[in-house]
Amino acid sequence: DAAKVKQYVDAGGIAIIKLDNNMGTSLLNAFGGKGSVTSGRATPATLTNSHEINNGIFGNATNVQLFGFASSGRVLTSQLADDSEVLSTQGNVAQVFLTGQDNRAIFFWDEGVFRNSRVSGNIINTPQEIALHNYISYMLRKKGL
Numbered sequence: 749d750a751a752k753v754k755q756y757v758d759a760g761g762i763a764i765i766k767l768d769n770n771m772g773t774s775l776l777n778a779f780g781g782k783g784s785v786t787s788g789r790a791t792p793a794t795l796t797n798s799h800e801i802n803n804g805i806f807g808n809a810t811n812v813q814l815f816g817f818a819s820s821g822r823v824l825t826s827q828l829a830d831d832s833e834v835l836s837t838q839g840n841v842a843q844v845f846l847t848g849q850d851n852r853a854i855f856f857w858d859e860g861v862f863r864n865s866r867v868s869g870n871i872i873n874t875p876q877e878i879a880l881h882n883y884i885s886y887m888l889r890k891k892g893l
Contacts, residue, residue, distance in 0.1 A: 750778035757848040762887040766859035767821025776855075779847045780829030788822040793836035793843035793857065795879060801835065801846075804882030812875040814844070817860020852890045854883060 753775065757763050765775055772785035792813040795802050802809045814836070825834060825842045832847040843857040861880065 750774035753853075754778040754848065757853050760849075760891070761852065762891045763848070763853040764884070764887065765853055765855045767823060767855055767857050768859070772821040772823075776823060776827065779853055779855075780831070781823065781827050781847075783824075783827045785821040785823055788820060788841075791816070791838055793838065793861075795836050795844070796834075799833065799835055801882060801886045802879070805885050806881040807878045809875060809879035809882050812879045814861045814876055814879060816858030817863060820858035820860070822857070823855075850890060852887065854887060 750771070753763055753765070757779075766772070767776065767785050768787070773783075776783075776785055792815050794811060794813050795809055802812075823842050824840050825837060826840070828834070828842055828845060829847050831851075832842075832845050833851055834842050834845045836842075836844040841857070842855075845855050847853050847855065861876070
């Protein structure tokens with residue numbers, strides 16, 4: 749239930765949200781976005797270097813490409829809530845962005861970033877793993893953990 753996820757974030761929780769065209773629209777709209785999430789082909793997201801999230805405890809992930817898996821959700825940057833902070837775009841498509849109360853919700857264009865072949869083994873050593881672990885640790889700090 750998208751409203752419950754939003755309520756949880758508003759109450760101080762954190763959320764890592766994947767966009768897809770099945771339930772992504774309700775989540776996007778619950779967080780103040782506009783319109784519908786459409787589907788498209790997954791392409792790598794290159795992380796911008798303008799946010800502290802990219803240079804975290806696990807290393808520097810500035811300009812790292814995140815690779816997804818198969819199809820993905822598409823949202824234009826113009827559809828985002830005004831308080832959103834975009835971390836990666838492909839043209840005018842937002843691929844990774846923070847939004848919600850105190851930016852405690854992070855949206856990914858493709859859930860495949862967590863299961864791509866660039867995420868493997870038990871050592872945090874690939875650029876994609878470094879970026880994802882920085883994102884998770886950043887969100888946990890937002891929660892105060």
